[in-house]
Amino acid sequence: MENNIPGSKKRRLRFPYKIRVEPRLVEAPGWVSVLLTIASIILALMVGAVLIALGGGDPIKAYIHIGKASFGSLGVFSDTLVKATPLMLVGLACSIAFRMKLWNIGAEGQFFIGAFAASVVVLLPVLPDSSPKWLFILIMFIFGFIGGALWGVIPGFLKVKFNVNEIISTLMMNYIAVFWNNYFIYAVWSEGGFQMSKTFPKNAWLPRLSDFAKDAPIFQGLTTHLGLVFAVIAAVIIWFILYRSKWGYEIRLIGDNAKAAKYSGISIGKNIILVMALSGGLAGLAGMSEISGVVHRLQGSISPGYGFTGIIIAWLAKLNPLAVIVVSILFGALILAGRELQPKGIPTMIQGVIFVFLIASDFFVRNRILFSRNIEE
Amino acid sequence: MDMSIVLQAGVATGTALLFATLGELLAERSGIMNLGVEGMMLLGAMAAYWVSAHYGVPWMGVIIGMLAAGLISQIHAFITINLRADQVVSGLSLNFLAAGVSVVLGEGLNSIKGVAILPSFTIPLLSQIPWIGKIFFTNQGILVYIGYLVFPLVWYFINRTRQGLHLRAVGEFPAAADSLGINVYRMRYLYVFIGGLFAGLAGAAISLSISPGWFSEKTTSGEGWIAVGLVIFAQWNPIRAAFGAYIFGALRRLVLDIQGPMMILGLANPFYYNPYFGFFLQMLPYAFTIIVLVLGSREAIKKRIGTPAALGIPYIRGERGM
Numbered sequence: 001m002e003n004n005i006p007g008s009k010k011r012r013l014r015f016p017y018k019i020r021v022e023p024r025l026v027e028a029p030g031w032v033s034v035l036l037t038i039a040s041i042i043l044a045l046m047v048g049a050v051l052i053a054l055g056g057g058d059p060i061k062a063y064i065h066i067g068k069a070s071f072g073s074l075g076v077f078s079d080t081l082v083k084a085t086p087l088m089l090v091g092l093a094c095s096i097a098f099r100m101k102l103w104n105i106g107a108e109g110q111f112f113i114g115a116f117a118a119s120v121v122v123l124l125p126v127l128p129d130s131s132p133k134w135l136f137i138l139i140m141f142i143f144g145f146i147g148g149a150l151w152g153v154i155p156g157f158l159k160v161k162f163n164v165n166e167i168i169s170t171l172m173m174n175y176i177a178v179f180w181n182n183y184f185i186y187a188v189w190s191e192g193g194f195q196m197s198k199t200f201p202k203n204a205w206l207p208r209l210s211d212f213a214k215d216a217p218i219f220q221g222l223t224t225h226l227g228l229v230f231a232v233i234a235a236v237i238i239w240f241i242l243y244r245s246k247w248g249y250e251i252r253l254i255g256d257n258a259k260a261a262k263y264s265g266i267s268i269g270k271n272i273i274l275v276m277a278l279s280g281g282l283a284g285l286a287g288m289s290e291i292s293g294v295v296h297r298l299q300g301s302i303s304p305g306y307g308f309t310g311i312i313i314a315w316l317a318k319l320n321p322l323a324v325i326v327v328s329i330l331f332g333a334l335i336l337a338g339r340e341l342q343p344k345g346i347p348t349m350i351q352g353v354i355f356v357f358l359i360a361s362d363f364f365v366r367n368r369i370l371f372s373r374n375i376e377e
Numbered sequence: 378m379d380m381s382i383v384l385q386a387g388v389a390t391g392t393a394l395l396f397a398t399l400g401e402l403l404a405e406r407s408g409i410m411n412l413g414v415e416g417m418m419l420l421g422a423m424a425a426y427w428v429s430a431h432y433g434v435p436w437m438g439v440i441i442g443m444l445a446a447g448l449i450s451q452i453h454a455f456i457t458i459n460l461r462a463d464q465v466v467s468g469l470s471l472n473f474l475a476a477g478v479s480v481v482l483g484e485g486l487n488s489i490k491g492v493a494i495l496p497s498f499t500i501p502l503l504s505q506i507p508w509i510g511k512i513f514f515t516n517q518g519i520l521v522y523i524g525y526l527v528f529p530l531v532w533y534f535i536n537r538t539r540q541g542l543h544l545r546a547v548g549e550f551p552a553a554a555d556s557l558g559i560n561v562y563r564m565r566y567l568y569v570f571i572g573g574l575f576a577g578l579a580g581a582a583i584s585l586s587i588s589p590g591w592f593s594e595k596t597t598s599g600e601g602w603i604a605v606g607l608v609i610f611a612q613w614n615p616i617r618a619a620f621g622a623y624i625f626g627a628l629r630r631l632v633l634d635i636q637g638p639m640m641i642l643g644l645a646n647p648f649y650y651n652p653y654f655g656f657f658l659q660m661l662p663y664a665f666t667i668i669v670l671v672l673g674s675r676e677a678i679k680k681r682i683g684t685p686a687a688l689g690i691p692y693i694r695g696e697r698g699m
Contacts, residue, residue: 345480
């Protein structure tokens with residue numbers, strides 16, 4: 001036996017590689033994070049399947065349903081884009097705030113106030129019902145943006161002036177926004193005792209693809225509306241601001257190292273207010289686009305949690321405004337198809353699982369894992 | 378409107394907030410902020426109600442609810458302690474996960490009738506104390522009484538015991554704690570777990586005692602977030618946390634009850650004549666949370682106290698600094 005041979009060391013069976021974790025000194029190549037994102041999604045879908053089965057559903061059927069009901073035909077894909085439109089805008093809202101490490105999780109409330117402010121234009125009314133379409137859209141656009149921006153600036157101001165934690169304040173503002181809207185839906189603009197306002201005049205509707213069906217029959221029945229164009233343009237503008245402007249440089253510097261930014265003379269307070277205004281404004285615009293493009297009236301159930309999904313989208317897109325567009329379409333599909341799924345919470349849950357895996361996988365972007373052969377000592 | 382009845386119900390409502398706040402306070406004292414409180418509360422509420430609905434033993438429900446929330450909190454612990462991810466983002470993700478899981482697994486729970494809930498009773502003698510006896514010791518759920526015992530105990534634990542000293546050391550200066558042989562990682566895992574247990578208890582208190590039932594996300598309606606705010610207001614002090622939790626509980630009850638009577642203080646009650654004004658009342662607890670944070674933050678700056686120094690900073694053994 002080996003052990004009997006004098007001088008020989010005791011041999012043990014060992015894992016042939018040593019695993020070492022160390023922080024990356026240079027930024028990880030782009031494909032690492034893309035690959036990890038995809039892996040997170042796949043893993044999340046697997047975990048989601050187990051949970052769906054536990055909750056008494058059939059996971060395979062559920063997933064096939066999601067795929068078919070969101071990408072199966074031009075018609076449903078158009079509906080997916082409709083759902084993706086507000087998601088893009090709130091995703092952008094979260095991205096720009098998060099890039100500065102400003103935790104605006106109040107996009108949901110800013111969405112509601114944006115919708116409210118846009119409705120004011122029709123319901124107060126600011127403009128008579130007979131106003132031209134372009135004027136309606138322009139004024140509602142401005143109102144929606146400003147409404148959301150104001151709702152975002154309040155917590156921003158409180159943070160600058162009183163050092164109030166913006167996570168809590170933005171979240172509390174969400175609840176306040178919902179009650180605010182409810183008051184107007186129930187008490188002021190209630191139509192025939194229902195908890196909704198009257199339908200907006202056609203002039204206040206964002207144009208849809210189906211409006212052009214006369215000239216291009218392929219657009220027949222497609223509900224995709226002008227809001228999508230707003231969202232894509234906004235994404236390009238935000239990308240430009242973040243990566244090609246001095247302001248964007250300041251935002252990114254504050255996000256990476258607030259102290260260094262402060263010492264180099266950047267006003268952090270001013271940037272908090274401005275970024276909260278832009279972030280809130282984008283979320284408010286999402287509310288306007290949903291009201292004017294889809295619902296065509298003010299009512300209570302205008303959002304299946306878009307503002308919260310925006311947080312996940314921003315993170316999945318690595319806070320890159322252009323990636324937000326792609327990710328939003330995926331999540332739009334999930335929300336669209338998830339409406340009919342039983343049990344009801346499936347889309348929220350899958351979003352949660354994806355988010356958790358994504359945050360965990362970030363470890364591999366920040367660190368590298370080294371395998372080295374175990375050498376006998 | 379009998380004020381003592383409002384306050385009595387307020388103390389009950391505040392108990393859930395109390396547990397959630399204490400749990401978050403303990404976790405943050407160890408240096409880990411867990412924003413998943415709302416989700417963990419939902420999970421605790423759902424699991425507790427589920428167990429009671431299927432097995433008829435509410436106590437078992439409380440324990441399972443606590444364990445469920447405690448276990449899911451360990452995901453956050455792993456991601457922030459070992460993977461060193463940002464605590465804010467990880468907490469948010471835990472929140473989505475826990476809330477989503479609760480809604481999926483809680484499907485159909487609200488249609489089950491006759492679910493056994495926790496007992497309520499009056500404490501003999503103590504309930505005879507005028508005013509206070511009626512508010513605190515008459516016909517309260519058993520968890521309310523447990524709450525009275527828990528917060529002084531937590532205060533004592535943090536400030537007067539060796540383990541509590543270790544906890545504070547880990548939250549203030551983990552490298553120093555480590556050099557004295559305290560296992561920083563293990564302590565943080567433990568207190569995140571305890572925070573989860575408390576959040577689960579808070580949820581179970583709601584679904585099995587305070588307002589029995591399972592109403593998906595509406596079961597907690599933001600109380601977990603208020604709890605996170607209360608920890609800041611309380612400046613990480615359990616006694617102040619209890620004070621805040623009961624005040625908030627009373628406020629939450631008041632906004633419901635104030636709509637009842639026709640007259641208040643001899644004046645016509647506007648909330649009675651126009652029930653829609655109730656929406657503004659319902660904003661109050663949330664608006665009040667923000668106000669309380671404004672006040673709390675100013676005081677904290679003035680006195681230079683509060684936040685555990687290592688809160689939110691991952692500890693890496695053997696590296697320079699915190």
